[in-house]
Amino acid sequence: MVQIGNISLPDFPLLLAPMEDVSDPPFRAVCKANGADMMYTEFISSEGLIRDAAKSRMKLDVFDYERPIGIQIFGSDIESMRESAVISTMAGPDLIDINYGCPVKNVACRGAGAALLRDIPKMVEMTSAIVKATHLPVTVKTRLGWDDSTKNVTEVAERLQDIGIQALSIHGRTRVQMYKGEADWALIAEVKNNPRIKIPIFGNGDIDTPQKALEYKNRYGVDGIMIGRAAVGYPWIFREVKHFVKTGEILAPPTLDERLDACRMHFQKSLEWKGPRLGVVEMRRHYANYFRGLPNFKPYRTRLVTVDDPAEIYAILEEVAVAMAGVEAEV
Template sequence: MVKIANIELGEFPLLLAPMEDVSDPPFRKVCKANGADLMYTEFISSEGLIRDAAKSLQKLDIFDYERPIGIQIFGSEIDSMREAAIVSTQAGPDLIDINYGCPVKNVACKGAGAALLRDIPKMVQMTSEIVKATHLPVTVKTRLGWDDNTKNIVETAERLQDIGIKALSIHGRTRVQMYKGEADWSLIAEVKNNPRMKIPIFGNGDIDTPEKALEYRNRYGVDGIMIGRASIGYPWIFNEIKHYMATGEQLPGPTLEERVAVCRQHFTHSLEWKGEKLGIFEMRRHYTNYFRGLSHFKPLRMRLVQSEDINEIYDTLEEIAQTMSFV
């Protein structure tokens, strides 16, 4: 049984990665229904939280059916991160996660996210202050290092464990790599196999099939796997991996009717949480992924992403179910 502090996650948990503008409550709801064991909010700006910025505060919305769930925060200033941890704790999550892995410019170039990989002493001090600021378990998501010359994750993991984090998720790339090339899990395995490490180690990067999930579990010995991009528009991946690991057999992929049904659920949740205008707009990024491989989909996709009418969108989804087929 894998546990983060006293949170039981099963024998080999599958985690939904925090993704900006993706892992919001509507998306998390369909992932939870399809087998995700632990989920995180979108990463939330510490400065936004302590300034009461509306968008940041909305990201604190969590629901009991999502549990266990973590709130993930990022920032460049230790004092702000400590305050953000206090605000986040009051929202009632099961844990607090710190983002030391986001590579995008508007995060890393402001000294937050993966930028802390260039200043490990500051990362350690920041983490220590957050651990002291909350009664909840604190976890960390990070990368192998800033670049090929600073792959210091083995030492960094030890230092973070020593100051009290309860789990560590590692993306198998450096910041400089962004999302290019192949994720290197060998250093993730080195962290896991370090006899000093006692906390769960979760691997992240490039897991997009049940076969690869099983292969990487067996080869690298991690305690669980965090899945990000492969779940967008395909929340079924969690249950497919679980079934394959348990039986060695592939679950049949979702039928077109099942894809439409889950997409419709996702859209409905989006409307409920965000309201009509934003719910319609922010759902548009998901349609291509839900219906990837659908023949002659482009005209209907254009209708979905251009329509501002709820009923027209529902009607278009129904038309997809009735008239379309996969290549």
């Protein structure tokens, strides 16, 4: 069992990574249904929270069926981050997670996300303020360092553990790498194997098959793994990894019915959370992912992304079910 404060997770838990414009409640619901052990909100701007911005406040929504769930915050100002931790705590998550890993320009170049890897004293001061501002466990997601010459995650892990964080997730790339090249898990393993480190260490980066998940578990010894992009349109990755780790057997890919069920669930949750207009529009980017590899799906996708009536969308999905019954997706 893996323990994060008062949160008990199974051995070798699978975490859904916080992804901007992806990890919203509808998407999380589908991942949870397929085996994700712990999840996080999209990252939320501390400045947006303290200004009471509607978009930021909406991202605070968490639901009981998602638990355990963490709210992830980011920002460059220590007092704003402290205040946003207080606001986030009131939303009722199970933990608060700090983003020290986002590499995108409009975050890192404003002194937030991965930019804090260039100012460890400020990172430590900010983290300490957040730990003191909440009764919830505080965790961190970060990267190996800013660039190849400043891979300082070992120091980061020790110093943040010393001021009270309860777990650390490490993406195996530097900020400069963005999402290019291969994730380097050797340095993640170095952090995990550091005798000073007592908190759970989760690895993140490039886990896209059950075989790789088990290989990295055995090779690098991390407490669990965080899966991001591989879950987009394919929430079954969680159940497949769990089954392979437990039995060594590869599960059959999802059936057409399972794809349709996941898509319908995602759509229904999207309508419930975002309303009929936004729920329809924001679902459009997911259809191609759910039905990836199905031959002759393109005409149905074209219709799905152009109609506005939810009833019509459900009807098109039913057409897909009838027309493609017995058709296997091309892996």
